[in-house]
Amino acid sequence: MESLKNYIYMDMVGIDSLLSQITSELVETSHIQTTSRKAGNANGSIGFSEVVKKIFKADVSVSGEMESVQTIDKTTTQPYEAKIQQIIQYVEKCEVVLKNRAEIHKNYQEDKQNFVLLTMPFDTDFYHNDWFKTVDLANQCGYIPFYKGGDATNKFKDIYQYDDSYYKTMALKKIKLTMNLSIKKMEPLGGFSSHLATLFRVTKGTNIRLGVFGHVYKLTESVYQIKPYAVWRG
Incomplete structure (x- = not known):
C-alpha cells in the first residue's frame, strides 16, 4: 500500500x-440528469417523433402528473x-x-x-x-x-x-x-x-x-x- x-x-x-x-x-466531466414530476395538465399538439410528425400530429389533453427533466454538467478536477x-x-x-x-x-x-x-x-x-x-x-x-x-x-x-x-x-x-x-x-x-x-x-x-x-x-x-x-x- x-x-x-x-x-x-x-x-x-x-x-x-x-x-x-x-x-x-x-478534468473529468459528468452529466447528471434529474427528473421531477408534479400535478398539472397540458393541452396542445404533441409530436411523438420527428418521423411521426411528418405523418401526423395528435391533439391531446393530458391531465395528472407532468414530468420535467433537468441535465446538470459537473466538472471535477x-x-x-x-x-x-x-x-x-x-x-x-x-x-x-x-x-x-x-x-x-x-x-x-x-x-x-x-x-x-x-x-x-x-x-x-x-x-x-x-x-x-x-x-x-x-x-x-x-x-x-x-x-x-x-x-x-x-x-x-x-x-x-x-x-x-x-x-x-x-x-x-x-x-x-x-x-x-x-x-x-x-x-x-x-x-x-x-x-x-x-x-x-x-x-x-x-x-x-x-x-x-x-x-x-x-x-x-x-x-x-x-x-x-x-x-x-x-
Whole structure:
C-alpha cells in the first residue's frame, strides 16, 4: 500500500505540464440528469417523433402528473496528489528514474530525461535561531536552497587501498546535490509554531529528511541539480 505523504512543496504548473504530455484526462466531466414530476395538465399538439410528425400530429389533453427533466454538467478536477502518483507510475515505466545518490552517480544518462524519486537527508543554510529572520530572508530570495554536500575534505588515509569499492565510495562522497524550493510553491512558512518552523528548529537546518520527485540535471562531473515537482516530509 502506498504510504501517505505530508507534502510541503508542489510545482502545480510543472505537474500539469508533465501530465498533459502523457494524458488528456486532466478534468473529468459528468452529466447528471434529474427528473421531477408534479400535478398539472397540458393541452396542445404533441409530436411523438420527428418521423411521426411528418405523418401526423395528435391533439391531446393530458391531465395528472407532468414530468420535467433537468441535465446538470459537473466538472471535477483530479487532485494534485493523484496527478503526482500518475506521473510517477508513468516515468518509472518509460523514463530514467534514479532513487539515490549512488544511482545518480552511476546511472545518469546524458541523452535521456533523468528523474529522481528518492528520500534522503538535506541541509540548508537558511536556519536561524530567530525564525522570523529566516522568513524575511526567504521572502527576499524567493526560495530556500537545500543541498547534500559532498565530502571534499576526506583524504586518502591509506595510500595502499586500491580496491574498486574504495575508490567508488570516495567518488560518491564527493557528489553534490542542490535543490531550490520556491516559497510560492511551498507550504506557507507561517509563524513560530508552524510545521515548517518546527521542522527547521528541531533539525537546526541539517539532516532534514525529505522525499523528492523531480528532474535531475548534471552540472559538472560531481554536481547535480534537482528541479523538484513535489517534496514531502521523509
